[in-house]
Amino acid sequence: xxxxxxxxxxxxxxxxxxxxxxxxxxxxxxxxxxxxxxxxxxxxxxxxxxxxxxxxxxxxxxxxxxxxxxxxxxxxxxxxxxxxxxxxxxxxxxxxxxxxxxxxxxxxxxxxxxxxxxxxxxxxxxxxxxxxxxx
Amino acid sequence: xxxxxxxxxxxxxxxxxxxxxxxxxxxxxxxxxxxxxxxxxxxxxxxxxxxxxxxxxxxxxxxxxxxxxxxxxxxxxxxxxxxxxxxxxxxxxxxxxxxxxxxxxxxxxxx
Amino acid sequence: xxxxxxxxxxxxxxxxxxxxxxxxxxxxxxxxxxxxxxxxxxxxxxxxxxxxxxxxxxxxxxxxxxxxxxxxxxxxxxxxxxxxxx
Numbered sequence: 001x002x003x004x005x006x007x008x009x010x011x012x013x014x015x016x017x018x019x020x021x022x023x024x025x026x027x028x029x030x031x032x033x034x035x036x037x038x039x040x041x042x043x044x045x046x047x048x049x050x051x052x053x054x055x056x057x058x059x060x061x062x063x064x065x066x067x068x069x070x071x072x073x074x075x076x077x078x079x080x081x082x083x084x085x086x087x088x089x090x091x092x093x094x095x096x097x098x099x100x101x102x103x104x105x106x107x108x109x110x111x112x113x114x115x116x117x118x119x120x121x122x123x124x125x126x127x128x129x130x131x132x133x134x135x
Numbered sequence: 136x137x138x139x140x141x142x143x144x145x146x147x148x149x150x151x152x153x154x155x156x157x158x159x160x161x162x163x164x165x166x167x168x169x170x171x172x173x174x175x176x177x178x179x180x181x182x183x184x185x186x187x188x189x190x191x192x193x194x195x196x197x198x199x200x201x202x203x204x205x206x207x208x209x210x211x212x213x214x215x216x217x218x219x220x221x222x223x224x225x226x227x228x229x230x231x232x233x234x235x236x237x238x239x240x241x242x243x244x245x246x
Numbered sequence: 247x248x249x250x251x252x253x254x255x256x257x258x259x260x261x262x263x264x265x266x267x268x269x270x271x272x273x274x275x276x277x278x279x280x281x282x283x284x285x286x287x288x289x290x291x292x293x294x295x296x297x298x299x300x301x302x303x304x305x306x307x308x309x310x311x312x313x314x315x316x317x318x319x320x321x322x323x324x325x326x327x328x329x330x331x332x
Contacts, residue, residue, distance in 0.1 A: 072144065077140050079136060079141050080136065080144075
């Protein structure tokens with residue numbers, strides 16, 4: 001497997017605590033700035049593929065915006081799965097309620113997988129990522 | 136999912152919350168590890184790390200009040216007994232957590 | 247011998263210590279682990295806790311006395327035992 005590094009994004013373009021999406025060699029990747037150390041992981045959440053660049057980063061912990069699954073971007077490990085949503089006490093229209101029940105049933109059968117990490121390095125103010133060396 | 140990794144993450148998140156509230160993790164390492172492990176189990180089951188020592192009522196609004204760290208929802212009580220109910224957190228100046236009895240609000244002049 | 251029964255949680259170390267206290271003192275007791283009980287039992291237990299103004303475990307009943315939280319000295323005192331502390 002090639003570990004050719006490509007310029008992903010300017011280091012300044014990702015603020016500390018920030019997450020930015022890039023596409024390299026056809027792969028959707030997010031670059032995370034954890035207090036000056038940069039990590040790259042797959043863009044798709046290991047739960048239901050939501051874009052992790054919309055998530056929040058705290059230390060090396062990235063929380064997905066869709067259902068709050070959490071990952072450690074340093075290792076790609078899935079740390080916790082989705083948080084059940086709250087729809088309040090309102091009773092939804094019948095069809096909508098049935099839809100939610102069905103979706104809920106299907107979601108209950110999904111595992112939250114760990115996410116792929118990509119090697120990174122800093123060079124001349126750029127974050128370089130090796131998109132073919134994902135693990 | 137790896138329990139140790141999850142415990143480490145919970146520890147990281149909790150520390151930031153309880154410090155400004157005047158609490159810290161209990162110096163009783165065995166208790167701390169056991170409670171964090173139970174929380175990881177509860178989180179695996181329910182999606183959220185609930186207190187291992189308080190009942191789930193299956194009422195969202197009330198159950199959210201026992202999501203760890205639940206100190207803000209029981210501030211007066213926990214400040215009075217210098218610990219949270221399950222004992223994962225104690226007041227910052229506590230060195231001997233064994234000396235802190237687990238007293239309900241009624242027995243410390245509350246409710 | 248006064249009747250001892252309790253509501254506990256399988257995830258709670260203080261509940262374990264409570265059960266151990268009574269076992270070590272050879273006092274028979276009934277218990278229900280709230281988190282492992284069915285919905286109807288859970289509702290019944292919560293009604294009892296609410297009526298007693300309690301919201302935490304362990305919830306111990308020694309005859310008519312209710313003791314909330316792990317309190318070995320009070321268990322000993324309620325049972326007339328020597329040496330309550332662990």
